[in-house]
Amino acid sequence: MSTHVVSTNLTETFVPMSARRLLIFGGIALIAGGMLFGDIFAIFVLHQNGGQTGQALLAASEAVSAGNALAVKEAFQRIGGLLEDHGTKVDTHVHMTDAGYLALLLALIQPYVALPPRRKKLLAGLFIAGGLLLPVGIFLIHYIGLAYSPFSAIGWASVLADSAGAVLILVLIAEGYGFWLFLRGNDSGREPELPADRTWERRVLLSGGTLLILVGFLYGAWYAAVDLYRHEARETQILTNMLDSSAGGQGGAVVAVANYGSLAAERAVKIAAHSHLIEFGLLAMLLSFVQPYVGLSDRWKRRWVVMLLLGSVILPVFVLLEMNFGLVAGGIADVGGLLVIIALAGMLVGVLRYSGSLDLGDASS
Amino acid sequence: MTTGRRVLVIGGLALATLGMLYGLHYAVFVEHQTLDRMGGSLAQAFLNAAGRNLPGAHQAIEAYASTKYDYVRQVDIHSHWIGLAMLLIILGAVFDQVALSPQAKTWIATSLVAGSFFFPLGVILQTISHGAEWASGLAIVGSATVTIALGAVVWGFARSGA
Numbered sequence: 112m113s114t115h116v117v118s119t120n121l122t123e124t125f126v127p128m129s130a131r132r133l134l135i136f137g138g139i140a141l142i143a144g145g146m147l148f149g150d151i152f153a154i155f156v157l158h159q160n161g162g163q164t165g166q167a168l169l170a171a172s173e174a175v176s177a178g179n180a181l182a183v184k185e186a187f188q189r190i191g192g193l194l195e196d197h198g199t200k201v202d203t204h205v206h207m208t209d210a211g212y213l214a215l216l217l218a219l220i221q222p223y224v225a226l227p228p229r230r231k232k233l234l235a236g237l238f239i240a241g242g243l244l245l246p247v248g249i250f251l252i253h254y255i256g257l258a259y260s261p262f263s264a265i266g267w268a269s270v271l272a273d274s275a276g277a278v279l280i281l282v283l284i285a286e287g288y289g290f291w292l293f294l295r296g297n298d299s300g301r302e303p304e305l306p307a308d309r310t311w312e313r314r315v316l317l318s319g320g321t322l323l324i325l326v327g328f329l330y331g332a333w334y335a336a337v338d339l340y341r342h343e344a345r346e347t348q349i350l351t352n353m354l355d356s357s358a359g360g361q362g363g364a365v366v367a368v369a370n371y372g373s374l375a376a377e378r379a380v381k382i383a384a385h386s387h388l389i390e391f392g393l394l395a396m397l398l399s400f401v402q403p404y405v406g407l408s409d410r411w412k413r414r415w416v417v418m419l420l421l422g423s424v425i426l427p428v429f430v431l432l433e434m435n436f437g438l439v440a441g442g443i444a445d446v447g448g449l450l451v452i453i454a455l456a457g458m459l460v461g462v463l464r465y466s467g468s469l470d471l472g473d474a475s476s
Numbered sequence: 477m478t479t480g481r482r483v484l485v486i487g488g489l490a491l492a493t494l495g496m497l498y499g500l501h502y503a504v505f506v507e508h509q510t511l512d513r514m515g516g517s518l519a520q521a522f523l524n525a526a527g528r529n530l531p532g533a534h535q536a537i538e539a540y541a542s543t544k545y546d547y548v549r550q551v552d553i554h555s556h557w558i559g560l561a562m563l564l565i566i567l568g569a570v571f572d573q574v575a576l577s578p579q580a581k582t583w584i585a586t587s588l589v590a591g592s593f594f595f596p597l598g599v600i601l602q603t604i605s606h607g608a609e610w611a612s613g614l615a616i617v618g619s620a621t622v623t624i625a626l627g628a629v630v631w632g633f634a635r636s637g638a
Contacts (some may be wrong), residue, residue, distance in 0.1 A: 124632060171522050172522075174522070174526060175522055175525045175526045177526075178526050178527070178528070179526060180523050180526045180527065183519070183522045183523050183526050184519065184523070186522075187515065187519040187522065189517070190515075191515050194515075205555070209558065209559075209562075212562050213492070213562065216488075216562055216565045216566065219565070219566070219569045220485060220565065220568075220569070223485065264508040264509065264512070265504070269503070269508075272503070273500060273503055273504055276496065276499065278505070279496060280493060280496045280497060280500060283489065283492055283493050283496065284493060286489070287489045287490070288527075289491065290485065290486070290489060294477075294482070317570060317573075317633065318630075318634075321629065321630050321633060322630065324563065324627055325623070325627065325630060328619070328622065328623045328626065329623065331619075332619055332620075332623065335615075335619075341546075343541065343545060346541065347537060347538070347541040350518075350521070350537050350540070351534060351537055352519060353535075354522065354523075354525040354530070354533045354537070355530065357525060358525040358526070358528055358530055358533070386555075389559060390559075393559075393562055393563060393566065396566045397566060399570075400569065420576070424555060435559070436531050445618065453490065474502055
């Protein structure tokens with residue numbers, strides 16, 4: 112196996128326009144962009160979309176009462192469009208953020224990828240491009256639909272998204288191949304590993320991140336054991352009641368639709384709390400590795416770390432509390448998300464400052 | 477590079493690739509058709525009810541519930557495999573800071589990789605036979621293995637003061 116070098120000089124690990132630098136810049140930008148999109152979606156689309164879906168479902172129930180099959184079809188066309196709008200926006204947020212996480216991960220393992228520097232840089236560029244085009248393609252699915260598509264079920268936006276996904280897979284396979292070469296003792300493209308510093312910021316982000324992930328796991332296990340099957344059974348029961356009462360002309364459709372909306376909300380907030388706890392935990396752990404490249408004073412670095420962890424706790428906790436305290440809790444959860452975005456932007460500015468000073472130093476020398 | 481780190485990084489890269497390949501296959505060949513079937517069943521249930529055919533409506537609701545049961549698990553396997561893969565690679569990078577014996581760390585790394593593979597696999601196998609206890613058992617054992625191993629990692633970090 113090839114030996115690796117732990118650098119005592121930080122500048123050696125952050126060479127201008129290197130694969131690692133590209134992956135760190137691109138990764139943080141993708142994560143911040145994905146989170147900003149998620150926050151905008153939560154504030155301006157999520158609740159409005161849910162309300163419109165409920166109204167369309169109520170219209171479908173009323174059409175059942177009236178025995179009007181045409182109105183049922185129209186209502187379901189509306190519901191289908193609203194669900195697609197909602198689903199593609201959630202997927203845009205998730206895929207952009209996750210591509211950013213993977214970019215930071217790839218930056219982390221660059222010392223173990225035995226490929227020539229130019230090829231590593233090409234792979235990094237392809238990964239960032241794929242990570243950007245994948246969510247853009249997903250976002251456009253709802254707006255482009257099947258226009259000019261030669262396929263029966265897949266439109267051009269889906270083709271863009273799937274192609275970008277394929278690029279990400281190919282890059283991962285190439286990076287895996289480089290790692291395999293490293294394990295076989297190939298020294299090509301060897302670069303120094305990051306020094307294992309134990310600064311306050313790094314320790315707090317690592318331990319805080321691991322704890323968030325553990326709490327997220329335990330909550331997910333609780334949800335799967337207690338709520339998942341109960342929710343599935345309740346949904347079937349509510350829909351059956353809705354149809355029985357509508358067809359029998361007994362009324363009660365409004366209550367059934369309200370119950371359905373309440374179930375959908377309960378399910379959404381519980382899954383969101385689980386996934387955000389784990390994603391923020393991963394983010395905190397990943398950002399602990401970036402800290403040596405944040406060119407800010409210790410005081411400011413600590414401020415961003417505390418803000419990031421605070422937001423990472425506030426968002427999932429208050430998302431859960433939405434069931435009890437409604438939009439007030441939802442608003443506080445959005446502020447939590449904003450704190451994470453601001454902390455990320457602060458760290459990105461720090462990385463830019465660091466690389467700027469590094470490049471200026473290189474130029475003057 | 478220690479054995480534990482190697483297991484975590486290789487396992488993580490392999491699992492991320494597997495999760496993405498599954499996601500691509502699902503998006504191209506399965507998802508659109510599943511969503512069409514799900515929406516179609518629900519619409520059919522309402523149309524049957526509008527025509528006062530309640531047994532038909534109930535049957536369509538059952539079909540909708542069954543398709544949604546599969547859909548939720550099919551999407552879950554994609555996100556869980558990739559999410560767990562990211563965790564494995566990150567832990568691979570910091571595994572030297574876990575203050576436990578090399579042998580214990582190799583066991584923890586192996587448990588993390590095995591649990592991360594088998595937990596979502598158990599979830600997707602539930603779609604072959606709805607409510608199958610053996611599939612649920614595999615998912616429970618897998619997730620418990622990952623959680624316990626992660627608890628051991630936290631303990632190792634605490635011992636090192638990391």
